[in-house]
Amino acid sequence: MKEHLEQICMTVNGVPRKFVIGDGVGCVSPSETLLDTIRDRLGLTAAKRSCEHGACGCCTVIVDGDAVASCMVLTADCDGSSVTTLEGLCDPVTGELSPLQKAFADNSAFQCGFCTPGIIMSTKALLDQNPNPTEKELTEALSGNYCRCISHYQVIRTVMGFINEMKRKEA
Ligand code: FES
Ligand code: FES
Numbered sequence: 001m002k003e004h005l006e007q008i009c010m011t012v013n014g015v016p017r018k019f020v021i022g023d024g025v026g027c028v029s030p031s032e033t034l035l036d037t038i039r040d041r042l043g044l045t046a047a048k049r050s051c052e053h054g055a056c057g058c059c060t061v062i063v064d065g066d067a068v069a070s071c072m073v074l075t076a077d078c079d080g081s082s083v084t085t086l087e088g089l090c091d092p093v094t095g096e097l098s099p100l101q102k103a104f105a106d107n108s109a110f111q112c113g114f115c116t117p118g119i120i121m122s123t124k125a126l127l128d129q130n131p132n133p134t135e136k137e138l139t140e141a142l143s144g145n146y147c148r149c150i151s152h153y154q155v156i157r158t159v160m161g162f163i164n165e166m167k168r169k170e171a
Contacts, residue, residue, distance in 0.1 A: 008079045012042060013088030021076055028075050035059045035070035038085055046086035046117040057145035060118035061085045067125035069144070086117040089124065100124060100162060109158035111149035119145045123159055132167070135160055 008019045008028060019028040019037070028037060035052075038044045038061065047070055048058035054072040061070045062084040089098040097105065101120060110116040119142060126133055126141040133141070138159055142152070 005076060005079060008076055010078045010081045010083055012038065012044070012083045013085060014092070017042070019075065030074070030076050032075045033071050034061070034063070034068075034073040034075050034078055034083070037075040038070060038083070044085045044087050047121075048114055048117060050114070055146070056115070057118040057122065057142075058115050060121040060145065062121055062125050062128075065125065065128060067122040067141075067144075084121075084124075086120060089120070099166075100127070103158055103162040103165075104155075107154065107158040107161070109154045110151050111147075115145060115147040115149075115151070119147070119155055123155075127163070132163065 006021055008017075008021060010017055019041075020026070021028055021030060023029055028041075033052075035047060035049060038047055039049065047061050049071065050056045050058040052059075052071045054069045057069060059070045060067050062068070063070075063073065063078060064081050086101075089101055090096060091098075100123065104110060104116060104120060110119075122142050122145050123138070126138065130137065135156060138156060142155065147155070
């Protein structure tokens with residue numbers, strides 16, 4: 001955490017947010033995680049609380065372009081950052097799902113769905129950085145996302161199909 005920081009300014013899904021650091025009511029304690037802040041303060045519950053040890057990826061969000069386990073990040077360390085959660089992928093006006101989210105829904109690339117927000121956010125971060133990844137690169141990017149329902153095969157098929165579809169549209 002930056003020394004002498006008294007408030008945290010960040011954008012979450014494009015909306016500016018400001019938090020006061022401290023132990024008082026309504027303040028963000030220096031030890032509060034980003035997962036706690038987005039779920040409990042902002043009501044953005046797509047990122048799931050599961051292991052809380054950085055092992056499952058269910059809480060994955062994008063911070064400044066990178067997929068991160070929000071249970072392992074202190075909110076106080078996000079001062080000046082841009083945070084995107086699964087909710088932020090939807091059209092802000094209509095609420096319509098993004099093409100990537102639709103691909104997961106259309107192909108049933110999940111079972112219980114608990115891990116799915118984290119998987120979609122890891123995929124989104126990868127595709128933003130590398131729109132044409134190989135299957136190996138995709139698999140590596142999702143290696144921190146654990147699915148207890150073993151939906152991985154369908155996820156990989158869905159995302160590779162989505163990438164090919166995007167390429168076909170651009171051709
Ligand atoms: S809840 Fe954050 S990695 Fe598992
Ligand atoms: S779909 Fe159930 S944990 Fe992944």
